[in-house]
Each structure stands twice: as structure tokens, then as C-alpha cells.
Amino acid sequence: MKKFEKFTAHYAVLNREDIDTDQIIPARFLKVTTRDGLGKHLFSDWRYHADGSDNESFALNCSEHRHAQILVAGANFGCGSSREHAPWALHDFGIRAVLSTSFGDIFANNALKNGVLPIQVSPEFLAHLLGTDGGTMTIDLEAQTVTRDDGISENFKIESFARYRLLHGIDEFEFLMSQSEAIARYEQINGK
């Protein structure tokens, strides 16, 4: 697994609350049996008109935001369905981090497994970002800081194990597999 390193990138703003995973990727795109190439369906019903043409008023369709690697969104981003296709689509589009005041539990959990960092910021910091039309931002997971190009900065919290394994590129799967003796012992003792 790739280490999550400090990076500076462009951010785009989606000033809406409660963006559910059905908006991030509608269910009709879940009939795939692989996880690649879902970026083209990201926010499909917002990004494209019914005839398939681009909706130019959607933030990620503006030329300066097309290559955004950071998304700033209103509270409760990623609520609803557990579909991991949501972080797969974000990652395939090029998004490496999402900033909001809160996230759907299952989405945040899925995102952390796919190189998309959900960063929980304060309402004040988010309001500041939502008031801009994108910009540049530096994300430092080691220091747990996000810093905008105008110098405004904030510390963020992240679950300690998630931070550790992202910084060191440790695969959670390997960690669980390494618990096999403890699992066997548990099964034996508990008659499972």
C-alpha cells in the first residue's frame, strides 16, 4: 500500500450538506464486478445532463477544478449507502482527501481503505473554505494540519491506527491476517 505523504493540491468546493453516496455514484453504476474506472461516473447526475453532455455549472466541470485532488463539502458527506464504489469513484477521479465537518460512518471507513482521507474540520474553518471558489491547500497527515494558500491553517484529528498505517503504507489486511493465531484461539475457547 502506498504511503500517504504530505501534498499540496487544488481544492474544489461543493457547498451542500448531506451529500449521500447515491449522489457520489448512482446505483445504476454498481452492476460492475471490478473496481476500476468508476471516476467517469463520479457525481454523474450532477456532472452530466440527461443527454450525457457536461453540466458546465457543476464545480468539477469548471476548467480550474477538473484536476482538483481535494474536495471541500458541507456537513455529513457520504451518508447513506455503504457502497465502496463511492471512494473508488473519488479516487479514480483523482481525489485524495475530502474536508467536511462530519462524514457518514461507513463512507469514512471505506475512504480510509482507499487512499482518500476524510478530514474533519471545524465549522468555522469549513465556512471559510466554502466561501471561496477553490484554491490551493496543503495536507500534512504527519502533523495533522491542513493549510490554505492564504496561510489559514487548522489541526485535525484522525483515529490513531488509521493515521499510523496510512503514514507507513501498512495494509490493514496484512494486520488482520497476522492475528490468525489469536482468532483460532478465540474460536476454540468460545466454541465458534
Next chain:
Amino acid sequence: MVVPESHDTPAVLYIDLHLIHEVTSPQAFDVLRARGLTVHRPDRTVGTMDHSTPTGPRNALGKYAYADTQAESQVNKFAQNCAEFGLEMHALGEKGQGIVHVIGPERGLTQPGKTIVCGDSHTSTHGAFGALAFGIGTTEVGYVLATQCLLQRKPRTMEVRIDGALPRGVTAKDMILAIIRKIGVAGGTGHVIEYTGSAIRNMNMDQRMTVCNMSIEAGARAGMVAPDDVTFAYLHGRHASPKGHAWDEAVNAWRALCSDGDARYDRSISLDASLLEPMVTFGVDPSMGIGISEVVPSHGIPGLQDALAYMGIEPGRPLKGHPIQVAFVGSCTNSRISDIRAAADILKGRRVAEGVRCLVVPGSQQIKQEAESLGLHDVIRAAGAEWREPGCSMCIGMNGDIVPPGQYAISTSNRNFKGRQGPGSRTFLASPEMVAASAVMGVVTDPREVLP
């Protein structure tokens, strides 16, 4: 719990039951193959087909008509994966097949005290039995297949206490819609909800499942109800329930699985069931609901203007009387035998209004069979409604059962998100009673006006 949590690492949590389906598992099986792994506990893994499966009848050749080749190949891939890894799987049209959250309880797989996961957010349904049940992503489906374990931090706790008796015509669905309206779509985020109070105690298992099912719509990954005699009576004699002496031992152990009388929760809210009326949603998330006698709000809700514009709804007016074109009874929220019966009781001797398409989709083959043995399918068909094969159907629209763009559907499902029931679809969430009443009248209708 295999390993308790520490500051540095989450707990290694053992999973007693892993339910799988065709949509969120194929990439997990690929990971197993790539790593040369087997399924650690095939005996704790049960599969069914539900999301992408057609709900129309077989043709003369015994074939089902899939929405498209992608849906068919996803279903076929699932069958191949389950066969390759030696897993119990209930295939389309077979006796045990149905919506994953319907067949778990129905087969007695869902039991008090179990940890249950599935790659589906409505896994919270199983908490109605006093199980800790929650939805996971596909990467975690892979973890559970390979190790039967997950890494978990301890969640916060929330009590939702509902006392009082539900008035006539007011259902479990109305109760959970009222709860979500009160706490909001993120009100339960980071929490496991325990539903307590006399109104919950007086519910049957179908009703408790409806309530727990929609916990995720309030942001809570899991919702639960302490097991009691109602729970045990439901489970007694089911396929996977303990038998004989083992049953008595199990019930004794299950009785101990209630919260202490002086238990403290991180958060508590309460509701009086006797004050509720039939609920219906007007917006694009499940918290945007009103009582049938209320008017659509004009302010005070984030995203309200955008929601009303999408829905084509005027604020300040009631939803009652608003035309509908589609009525859907089904989904893991409301597709059990009591839901089908409630809809059939209202449809009996009546006709679905002209210009309205009404679908009744049972949650499982067993429910379909039970409903047919009671003659409910004849009642439903005589009213001009469609009686279909089991599956998720129009709740998520992956199988071709969709609401056309711009049309209004009144639906017993769980999500009214934009485009959820098909691109451009507009959804009113409600109880089976209100959906059936509205199907007959052609407009959003207070079910109490037509109840037998």
C-alpha cells in the same frame, strides 16, 4: 472480541454471521483469489441474490428477463464465486432466496447477541433481535471472508425511547420517520441506537425490523432492541434456530442480553407514540418528513429550497392530495408478510387509480409463498396491482424496476435521495398502508380514511 482495543489499535471483532450478495462482494472475492486465500468460515457465510435480480416472471423457457447483460453477469459471477469458495447461496427463484435482510431473520440465522455484518447499510435491520449488526464496505467484506474478523473502535451509544400506544393507522414506519425527522440524518452518526420503551416492547418482530432498518437513515450504523419473549417466539422452530435442549440454553443466555436498568447512554431522546400520525416525506432525504395533516415547511431546514425545486413541491401546502404515478410496496424496510397483508387489506375490493402503476414485491420466496397461501396475491392482482418476484426492486432500481424521470412515487422503501428510484425520480416515503391507500386514490392519501 478476539483482541480488545488499545490506544494504538482498534479491537479485532469476531463476526458470527456474514451475509453476502451480488453487488458488494465480487471485488472482495477477487482479492481472495489474488492473495491465494480461502473463505475462513464458509459455515458462517450465507449468500443471496437480491439487488440486480429481475422481479418479473420466468418466460416459457424458464428464464428470467434481466435489466441488462451487466446485471445478469453480476448475478452469474456471484453464483460462480459462491460455488468456487463453497458457500451456501440462495439463487434466484430458489426457496430460500430473497432480500438479504429478510432471509437472515426468516431462516433463524439472525439471533440475539450475534455480531452480523453485510456489505449493505441496512444490515442495521438485524439489530431488532438484539444482535450487533452493521453495514460494511467491500474491502471489509474481503476481511471477513478471509479472517471472520473486522477492526473496530467502540461506538458511542444513544437511547431512543418511545412510550405510549401507536394510534390506529399509525405504523412502525411512521415511528421511524418521526424519529429521523427529530434527530436528523446525521443525528445518530458515530452511535449505536438502542430503541427502548413500551411502544417498542409492544411491537412484533416485523415492526421492530422496520424501525431498526432505518437507523442508518439517522446516521447510526446499528440500531438494536433488547430481545424478549416476542423475539424468542419468532425464532422458535426456524431453520437455523437452536433445537431441543440447545434452544432452552440459548433462550436463557439471550435473556441476559438487555441493558442494565441504570445504563447510561452518551445521548438519549424520547418520543410519545400516541402523538404520532401517518408520516410522509416531501424532500430528498428521510428526515424531510411531515405528518399527513401538516403542510410542507417553508424554512428552517438546510437544503430545503433545492429539495423542493427537485421535488416540484410548493411550501406551505399539505402533501395530502398530491398526485402520484407509481406506488411501491417492498424493500428490506417493508416487504414482510405483515406489510403485504396491510397493503392487501386496503386494496381488497378496490382498484388502483387510472394512470398509477402499483408494484407489490415480497421480500423473499417464503413470504411470496405465504402470501399466496393466504390468497393475498389474488387480492393484489384483482386491484390491478403487480404481484412480483422477491428482490430489492424499485427501492434502488438496479434491476430495471425504476420510476420514470419526473414522476412521483409513493414508496415503502427507505431512501428518497435524488434519483434513488431512477434518474429524475421523485419519492415520497410512507407506510404500506399509506402507499396502498394512495395507489387506490391516485393521490397521497391518509390511510385512516380507507382502513377496513
